[in-house]
Amino acid sequence: MARSRLSSSTLFINIDWITVGLYFGLILFGLANIYSAVYNEDHPAVFDFSQKYGKQVVWIGTAFVLAIIILIIDAEFYTTFAYPIFGIALVSFIAVFIPGLGKEVKGSHSWLNIGSIAIQPAEFGKFTVALALAKLLSQMNIKMTDLSTKLYSAAIIVCPIIIIILQHETGVALVYLSFILVLYREGLSGNFLLLGATATILFIVSLLFSQVYIISALVMIALLASALVKKKKGNFIAIGISLLITCGIVLGTDIAFQKLKGYQKTRIDVFLGKEIDKDKTGYNVNQAKIAIGSGGFWGKGYLSGTQTKFEFVPEQDTDFIFCTVGEEWGFAGSITVIGLLITLIIRVIFMAERQRSPFSRIYGYGVASIFFFHLMVNVGMTIGLAPVIGIPLPFFSYGGSSLWSFTILLFIFIKLDSHRLQVFR
Numbered sequence: 571m572a573r574s575r576l577s578s579s580t581l582f583i584n585i586d587w588i589t590v591g592l593y594f595g596l597i598l599f600g601l602a603n604i605y606s607a608v609y610n611e612d613h614p615a616v617f618d619f620s621q622k623y624g625k626q627v628v629w630i631g632t633a634f635v636l637a638i639i640i641l642i643i644d645a646e647f648y649t650t651f652a653y654p655i656f657g658i659a660l661v662s663f664i665a666v667f668i669p670g671l672g673k674e675v676k677g678s679h680s681w682l683n684i685g686s687i688a689i690q691p692a693e694f695g696k697f698t699v700a701l702a703l704a705k706l707l708s709q710m711n712i713k714m715t716d717l718s719t720k721l722y723s724a725a726i727i728v729c730p731i732i733i734i735i736l737q738h739e740t741g742v743a744l745v746y747l748s749f750i751l752v753l754y755r756e757g758l759s760g761n762f763l764l765l766g767a768t769a770t771i772l773f774i775v776s777l778l779f780s781q782v783y784i785i786s787a788l789v790m791i792a793l794l795a796s797a798l799v800k801k802k803k804g805n806f807i808a809i810g811i812s813l814l815i816t817c818g819i820v821l822g823t824d825i826a827f828q829k830l831k832g833y834q835k836t837r838i839d840v841f842l843g844k845e846i847d848k849d850k851t852g853y854n855v856n857q858a859k860i861a862i863g864s865g866g867f868w869g870k871g872y873l874s875g876t877q878t879k880f881e882f883v884p885e886q887d888t889d890f891i892f893c894t895v896g897e898e899w900g901f902a903g904s905i906t907v908i909g910l911l912i913t914l915i916i917r918v919i920f921m922a923e924r925q926r927s928p929f930s931r932i933y934g935y936g937v938a939s940i941f942f943f944h945l946m947v948n949v950g951m952t953i954g955l956a957p958v959i960g961i962p963l964p965f966f967s968y969g970g971s972s973l974w975s976f977t978i979l980l981f982i983f984i985k986l987d988s989h990r991l992q993v994f995r
Contacts, residue, residue, distance in 0.1 A: 585641070587919060592914045593965070593980060597633075598974075599627055599907065601964035606873050607887040607894040608968075609680060616990050622968055631714040633977040640981040645989045648982055649929050652705035656726070661700035662691035665735040680737040691744045692734045693975040697982060700936030702726045703749060711732035714757030723753055741959030748943035753846075754934045854890060857883045858952045862896030864903070869900030887968040889960050892952045895921040909943045911964060918980075921987050930986040937983045941976075 573634040605616055605623040634851055649654075666672035666682050673681040673688050681688045706712065712719055727749050734743040754763060794962040861877035864870070875897035877883055883893045896904045915938050920936025941964055950956030962972040 582824050586917075586984055586987055586988075589921065589980070589984055591989075592910060592917065593977075596914070596965035597630055598909055599910070599961075600655060600871075600977060601630060603615050603891055603894045603898075603966060604887050604968050606898060607878055607891060609879070610872055625970075626968055626973075627951045629973050632970070633973050636974060637977055640978065641985050641988075643985070645985050645992070648701060648707065648933075648986065651896050656698045656702035658902070659691065659695045660729065660733070661732060663695065663737070678738045680734065680739045680742070686971070689985050690742075690971040691973075692730070692737065692739055694978070695730050695734075695973040696745065696940050696975060697936075698763070699726060699749060700745060700752075700933050700940070700979065701935060704929045704964075705751060705755075708927070712944075715759075718759070719868060720753075721993060741961050744947075744959060745940065745943050745961060747821040748939040749936060751939040752753055755935050756932060807944040821964055835929075840932060846993060854958060855885055855951070855954050858890050858893045861893040862953060865897040867901045869896075869898045869903055874898060877917065885960075888960070888962060888968065889948070891966045892949055895966075897951075899953040908945070908949065908968070910941040911941065915941050915945070918983065921983070921990075925987070925993060927986070927990070929988065930983070933986060934983050937979055940979060 601616075601623065602624050608622045608661050610621055613621050616623055617627055619628065631871050662682060666679055671682060672679055673683050675681050675688075680690050682691055700724050703723060706722055706726065707714070707719070713946055714723075716719070726839075727746055731743045731746050734740075734746075750758070750766065751980070753761070754760065857877065861875065861883055864877060865875075870876070873879075875894060877897055878886055878894050883890050885891055892904070892907070918938040918941070922931045922938065925931040925934065944961055944964050947959065947961055948967075953957045962969060963975050965973065
């Protein structure tokens with residue numbers, strides 16, 4: 571285990587200030603949009619703590635404190651205690667089910683009461699999974715091609731997902747699937763990504779069409795393939811196994827869909843175009859499209875968004891904060907926000923590739939994967955290209971748990987990067 575030889579005076583010299591600058595820029599732009607989204611003429615002061623923008627200022631201030639603490643802590647702390655930190659996260663996931671500790675919000679049992687505040691452990695679990703994966707995959711003699719490595723990696727990712735789904739937070743659980751990009755970077759065969767994409771397509775097709783038609787088509791394809799391939803036993807076995815797996819996915823999709831709650835089924839049907847419901851489930855997305863479209867190229871102007879001011883878009887300060895950006899700042903502002911977040915992701919990937927330590931590189935890709943998933947899905951669901959699963963836009967959506975978790979996620983990597991010439995185990 572390497573020992574840090576960097577003094578406190580050189581610590582800030584090695585900090586990647588470009589990334590820190592992007593962080594501060596996103597934070598301030600996000601605060602400006604939260605202020606506009608929930609602006610109250612009777613309480614115009616941004617530091618009015620009775621309003622959401624005043625509370626967000628507090629969250630931002632505490633996030634800065636967290637960032638400084640992370641930078642002060644020795645970088646080896648994150649490598650040495652990666653597994654215990656992950657274990658604590660799992661315990662906190664389970665603790666939300668304990669009466670008196672857990673808090674139910676909108677049907678979700680994912681909140682934990684700590685004093686006078688409530689936090690969502692699932693948000694903080696992201697950086698703990700990134701640390702645990704980095705610890706596992708950076709060990710000597712660990713290869714992504716080994717079955718044991720695949721199983722251990724899958725366990726680290728899947729265990730939190732199962733618990734979070736039990737909390738009724740399916741959207742947050744899906745974010746953890748983005749870690750497969752980390753595994754791919756570390757040597758996981760692209761065939762797994764292809765299989766995942768194929769399974770996703772089958773899942774969607776199964777929701778759109780009758781299972782009888784799909785299975786009939788699959789059998790016909792299998793028979794045609796059998797006639798075209800060389801008559802070898804192995805080929806026929808492979809075709810048979812593929813047919814069984816695909817039929818299993820098709821039938822499993824129908825069974826899983828029937829297990830969903832009514833509003834979840836409706837959300838999926840609306841997204842797939844099977845059902846038009848602009849007054850209920852489809853209302854949010856429809857109003858979001860109207861808000862963004864009405865902004866034109868330059869927008870209506872700051873604090874001038876009518877869709878926002880008259881609260882046509884529910885959750886406009888959290889999941890649908892991008893509507894405020896589109897309406898008031900227009901296409902130019904929307905592209906700027908997306909561009910800043912993409913720049914941050916690219917910067918993190920660049921930093922990850924310059925690491926001497928495999929641990930730091932792997933963790934960096936975990937950070938980039940999380941940001942990428944949040945950006946794509948949040949913006950996608952706002953404009954109707956992704957289902958509404960309720961995940962925040964990094965550094966823009968209102969809330970302390972998401973802001974703290976993104977800050978911790980990013981600044982641990984900034985700290986590791988400041989020691990990029992060292993090798994951690």
